[in-house]
Every structure is written in structure tokens, then in C-alpha cells.
Amino acid sequence: MQIDRNSLCSTSLLVLALAVPSVAKAQEVGDNGRIVVTGTREQVLTSEGPTGSRLDMSILETPATVHVVTGEDIRQRGDLAIVDAVSRAPGVTNAGDPGNAGLTFSVRGFNGQGSVLQLYDGVRLFPNNGSISFPSDPWNVERVEVLSGPASVLFGQGALGGVVNVIPRGPNFDALEVDAELGYGSQDTWHAAVGVGGPLGEMFAFRADVSYRASDGFVDRGESENLAISGALEFAPSETFSLTLRNDFGNNEPTRYFGTPLVDGELDTSIRRENYNVGDSTMRFRDNRTALTMDWQLGENVSVANTAYYLTSNRKWRNLETYCWIAADGNCPNGIGFGTPGNIYRADNFGIIHDVDQYGSQGHVAFSSTLGGGASNQLLVGYDVNYFTLNYSHQFASDYQEDEVAITGFDPGLFLDTVGLIPRYHTDTRTWAIYAEDRLEITDQFSLVGGIRHEENRVGRWNWVYDAAGTTIIGDSPALNGGADAYKDLSSTTWRVGAVYQPADDLSLYVQYSTAVDPLGTLTTFSGSASQFQLTYADGYQYEAGVKGLFLDGNGSFTLAAYRLVKNNLFTQTAPGGAIDQVGQRSSQGIEASIDLQLPAGFGLSANGTLLDANFDDFAGFEGNTPPGVPESSANLELRWAGMDRFSARANLRYVGRRFTDNANTFRVPAFTVVDLGASYNVTQNLTLSVTVQNLFDEDYAYTTYGNEQWILGRPRSVDVALRASF
Secondary structure, three states, rough: OOOHHHHHHHHHHHHHHOOOOOOOOOEEEEEOOOOOOOOOOHHHOOEOOOOOOOOEHHHHHHHOOEEEEEEEHHHOOOOHHHHHOOOOOOEEOOOOOHHOOOOOOOOOOEEEOOOEEEEOEEEEOOOOOEEEOOOOOOOEEEEEEEOOOOHHHHHHHOOOEEEEEEEEEEOOOOOOOEEEEEEEEEHEEEEEEEEEEEOOOOEEEEEEEEOOOOOOOOOOOOEEEEEEEEEEEEEEOOOEEEEEEEEEEEEEEEEOOOOOEOOOEEOOOOOOOOHHHHHHHOOEEEEEEEEEEEEOOOOOOOEEEEEEEEEEEEEEEEEEEEEEOOOOOEEEEEOOOOOOOOEHHHHHHHHEEEEEEEEEEEEEEEEEEHHHHEEEEEEEEEEEEEEEEEEEOOOOOOOOOEEEEEEEEOOOOOOOOOOOOOOEEEEEEEEEEEEEEEEOOOOOOEEEEEEEEEEEEEEEEEEEEEOOOOOEEEEEOOOOOOOOOOOOEEEEEEEEEEEEEEOOEEEEEEEEEEEEOOOOOHHHHOOHHHHHOOEEEOOOEHHHEEEEEEEEEOOOOEEEEEEEEEEOOEEEOOOOOOOOEEEEEEEEEEEEEEEEEHHHHHEEEEEEEEEEEEEEOOOOOOOOOOOOOOOEEEEEEEEEOOOOEEEOOOOOOOOOOOOOOOOOOOOOOOOEEEEEEEEEEOOOOEEEEEEEEEEEOOOOEEEEEEEOOOOEEEOOOOEEEEEEEEE
């Protein structure tokens, strides 16, 4: 991708130059001309949480665990990617790697895009082949909401572990707002971004954001760049009706780095800058999403909402992906290769293209009514229809590439592809669902909340058929149900019920029981080998109880939840060499907690953490083991201080417990702790200079893995400087 960097820099500097001596939000000028910070942090518990319910309830009133990461905090911390921002929420850790496009999470002992559903502005994103690549940049994020635990009732299959909802910044009718940022840091990392929004007359408002990032990376040949462009236009002819047209584009070319192989089972820090991929490797994700949203208040007690959308994704990989260190006996410790002791064995030349179209519509009608005895009721009835198509290309039939290189000072070589990236199969997935939610407020203190959803999925898959030369497509053939039929029909019904007791306006105690379904693999690329099986249904369930509230006159908030989450009907092989059956069970039980405090003298504290016990309860002889990629403990801590007129600072700590990479728990990834520091100085009322030190103690750690002994390392100690303008 060719980007005119000078133009982007000029645009950002122009916005900075336009900063006028007006008073920034959350600040005022005192009698002596000094800037006095008067703003307070948003109290998210009292705000509406659309990810937890569509009934316009606050998070405090919702019988579930919903956490919010604000866009302002994301930008002040200097988080470079969506996955970095989301993993600040309690119990959420990164499970992404280059093969799944990096947007994958672990929540409550369950991981992957088949168990942790992702939404953009409340609409679900369908993964294919375990990949989601949108959105690509956190600049335009208003907030991220994380619903922990089953959410199939609200959003459909694939939400057993939880839901991550990225909500972008939208138009506003209040006043013109302009934000800009220009930053530079370690590894020749730089960022330029501009955002502007406000009214266009009495009936129109808009929002537009552009962000560009580039870096040389911390490994050899580790260059990356990312462009994100968003725009939204809202038409509101009255206070009761609005239409919002939105488009989001992302072109992401991430670092073509698939990890560092362990040496004799340990991380050798002397090779942490080595990149064992081929020299002409490729990784690119391009997404574009258009949506039209309507909100209409038909009367005092009836409202209608609907969102129609269209998303295209084109992803390309062309890499040599698997590496291992060759031991003294000439073999790799994990048994995947062999060669000269001390060298690095390389294999798996994967060239893949995903060409995806996804479109659909979701909407609902909401009713509210007053009942006798002071009770009231809110009822919502909705629908959800989607259509997803995929054309999948690869070069797996070409010559298999394997070689070995010296551990350092090697020629990376070139990608071996003798046939090209040829279309192999295509799929279409059609889903429709009807759902209902209801909240019965029996008294001011006690309410019951329930929901039910029925969903039908029809999955079709065809393999392309080529001529004798293998170069020209002459047709296609069914690839499901033994080849006799191209389609597989899957259906599910899920439900949930909860109760909330509020002994005071700022305190809630709740319990909830919910069910969920997950696909076996990825619904949109359902394989022929899995066509005989059903969705995991009914036995996917969770019990949860919790308490959340405010204290210190609203300057403090806390949440505490305990749960048990069970998933049945896993794939397993009950006898070595025997048939694969849909049996087995895995579960997790744990505690999540969070606290946020605004203290005197400008101090503040936010902390969250989780402890869980995740197990295979019945799974092919691995009973009692921890499922791969699941840390059983994690925590985040932030300390803030804004006690001076122009200066503020913060320190962040992120802890992730040990994980395993295999079912047998043979390969262990140690826990890690990373500390970041940040400081900001208000040069003027509108201009702020910030410095961020990431990974202060230069921790060598695996933030994720690719294979059993191939660690994808986190960014080493880095210093980033940014100039931000806001008016």
C-alpha cells in the first residue's frame, strides 16, 4: 500500500495549527490564567449497556457482567491495536495470532471466534476459517463493551464465552469537535490521525476519522502499516426519528512475523529480533463496512430500530509459518521436523485468500407499559437475518516447502508456489432468527429479566472442479453430507432468565441462568467431516451471581461475579484410532472483580482481575487438564494522577497467568507481567504533549503463541511521543 506520508503529516499539523485558545473539555481557566482540571471520569455503571441488553437498561440494572473500556482511556494509554484495548477488561486475554488475523480473545475459560463473539456497533461479525480482521484501529472507538458469559440469546451462535462489542464514535448535534494526533516512537513507529464531527444545520450531523500507523517493528523485516477511514452522517428531522449512514474502511498490513522458536524448550533472548519467515512474505487484510441505522420513537411507549449492513473482506496470506529448533539428535523436540543440530527447521508454505461478502439486517420493536400495583414491563421483539459468502483460494497442492536455516545470519529465501493461489471451494451461509427480551419491574427494587431466541442456519459448501491440467474450473461439487447434498441445516433455541434486587439506587445484587450454542469449528466454513454433527446445544449453560454498585458519592464503583460455565458435545476420539464422536465436556468456574476510584488530590485507581479453574471434564483421556490457550488468572491495574495544573501521569500493569498450548498440558507458556508508564503535559488549553513508555522493564514474554513451541513475543521496551490537539 502506497501512502503519501507527507500529506498525512501536513493534514495533522494543519489541525494542530488551528488550535485556538478556547477551553478544552473537562477544563476551565482560573483567575490567574492557569488550567484547572474539573472533569470527572464517566460512571459507566449508570450508563446504558446495549451489549448486555437491548431494553435500555443501565449496566447496574442488567443481571450480567458487562465491562466498558472507554475510547478516551484507549487513546491516553497509547494502545496500538483493538486487541490491546479489549484485553484491559477483566478476564479478557489475547488469543490472536497471524493465522486468525489477530482478533481473537479468551473469556471465562473459552477462547476463539467460535466461542467469543465479536460485534461492531452491535451487529455480529461472522468469522470464516477462524478469521476476523475488522475493525483494525482503535482511534475512532467511542467505547468497547465486553459481556462475559453466554450471549446467544441476544446475538446468536458462537457466544458461549462472551461478546466483545466495539462501538465507534458517531455524529453529534452539540458543537463542532476536532481531534488530532501526531506521534513517533521506538522501532520507527509513527501515527497520524484526525477526527472531526458536529452539526450540519438543524437536521444533519456528521463524524469523520482518518488514522494511519506504520512501524519497522521489533524483528527483522517486521514492517507494518495500517490505514483506517470512517465516516458517518445522521439525519434527524425530529427528536423521535433518526437515520444514520456509516462507512468504515480498513487496510491492514501487519508484521509478517509468526513467532520465535524455543531453543531446548526455553526462550533464547539472543534471537528475539530474528524473523524466520521468507523474504517475500505477504499478509494483508482489507475490509469495508457500510451500515444504515434507523431509530424511531413511534409513541410514548413504542419504539422501532433497525440496522442494515454490508461488509466485504479480502484477506491474503503467503508465508512460511512453522519453525522449530533442531536438537542434538537431529530432531525437533516437538517431532515436527529434522535436520542439522542447532539449525532452525522451517515448513508450511501457506498461501491463502479469503474473499468474503456479508450482509444482513437486524431490527426490533420495543413496548413499555405500566401495570397495576406500581409494576411496569418492557418487552422487545426482534429479528436477525444474515447472508455470508466465501470464495476460498490456496496453493496447498503445490510443492511442500521445508528447509533449514542457521539460527542467525541466514538468507530468508523466497516463498515456494508452483501453481498459484487457486480457488478451491466456495460457501454460502444463511441465517435467520427471532428473539424476545422482557423486563418485569415488580417493584422499584426487584425486577425479572428474561429472553429467548430461535435461530436457523443453512450452510452450503461446494468444491471447485478443475480440468485434467488443473488450471481451469469446469464446475463444482457438493462438499457436505457425504457429497450427496451441498447443504446442512442447523437450528437452536436458547434462553436466559435473571433477577435483580436493588436495596439502594446505587447497589445491585443479581443472579442469572443462561444457555448458549457454539458451532463445531466455524459455521460459515462448515466442513464435510463435521456435517454429521450438530451444534452444541442446551448443554452449553452458565450459572452466575454477582453484586455491583457505587460508593463514595459516586466516586467509586465495583463489580464482583462468580460463575460456572459448561460446554458439552465436544469432538473427541474415545479410543485410539477409533471413530470421532461428538461427546465430551469442558467447564470453567471462577470469580471476576473490578474497582474504580476517584480519590482526593487528583489520584485515581482502576483494577480488575479474575481467577478461574478451566478443565476438560470428559475429553479423550485429557480429563482434568486445562484447555489450550486459557490463562487461569489475569489482572489489570492502573494508577492515575492529575494533581497539577498542566501535568498528569498514569501507570498500567498487565498480568496474564500461565497457559498451555496442547491438550496434554505438555507445553507450558509462563505467566508474564508488563508495566507501562505515561505522562501528559498541557502545552496550551488545546494542545497536549504525551510520552508513553511501554514494557518499562523490557520483559521478554509471549503475548500469544503459534504452535506448541513457537512464541509470538510482545513489544520490547519502547518510548512513544505524541502531540494531541482537541477543540
